[in-house]
Amino acid sequence: MSTRRKRPSQQRSRATYDAILEAATRVFAAEAMAATTNRIADEAGVSVGSLYQYFGDKYEILSELANRHVSAARESFAVCLADIVERELTPDEAVRSLVECAIEVNSNPRQFFHLLYDQVPRTPELIEQVYHMNHQLVYGFSEYLQSRGFSADDALLTSQLTVTAVDGQVHRVVLESDSPEELRVRTEAVVRQARSMIASES
Structure with a gap:
């Protein structure tokens, strides 16, 4: 190696x-x-x-690109969370914003995301980056939910479930959508699923 x-x-x-x-x-x-x-x-x-x-070799280049991709995603999600709070979005609006942000960061370019998802080794550095990104999302969204009246425990659990579901579904949406229309339809399905989790806890 x-x-x-x-x-x-x-x-x-x-x-x-x-x-x-x-x-x-x-x-x-x-x-x-x-x-x-x-x-x-x-x-x-x-x-x-x-x-x-x-x-x-090219695999080291790909690994560095994966690290940069996750770092850029963390920045995008931080901006998204700040925007949700600043604009005082409703939970439904906040969920859509998070889903659309996740779709965007994993779609530019779509072919490249395919490669990152399928080929990049899960190095300790990359695993740590992904962990910190998910931690940022879960706790940032949990704080937002508390500001909307959720108890601390309910907010954290709801945020964990929502972020996990969105993360898994968004990857499939990006990787499997073959047209802009299919991407739109699948995105709406993810939004509905995430909204249902929040509604069940509110």
Whole structure:
């Protein structure tokens, strides 16, 4: 198994590192696991030797992209939760906002999410990232539910059930929807299911 060469420290090397990852997203989305480090380097406008300064192979690139994906998702969910509170959304509106946010962060590009979901090894770093993201969602949504009159215990349980259900369903929605219309219909089904959980606890 290959080992990550180094992390970028200078501005120029960080720019190269980021260019490689941005190029890799495009190449993986277009070519899936047929992508090669040579293709990624060419797309990034760097030599393959420069790529190997930072990544041992395409799997390490994919792992880093997965870490970045989860980090970006955490930021998106934090913004979504803050927006729910600021706008004083009803629970029904809040559920729709969370579901739509989850669909959005896992759909750009959809082909790339397929690859992340199917191919990326569940490394300790990635597992930790996902844990912190789910923790942020559960406790953030729980605090919101308490502000809407739920008891602390009911809010936490409802939030845990809602986040778990949405997480599992959203992955299927994104991975299995073959058209924008199917995506819309499946999204509405997830919203209804999540709303029913909140209604049963309120």
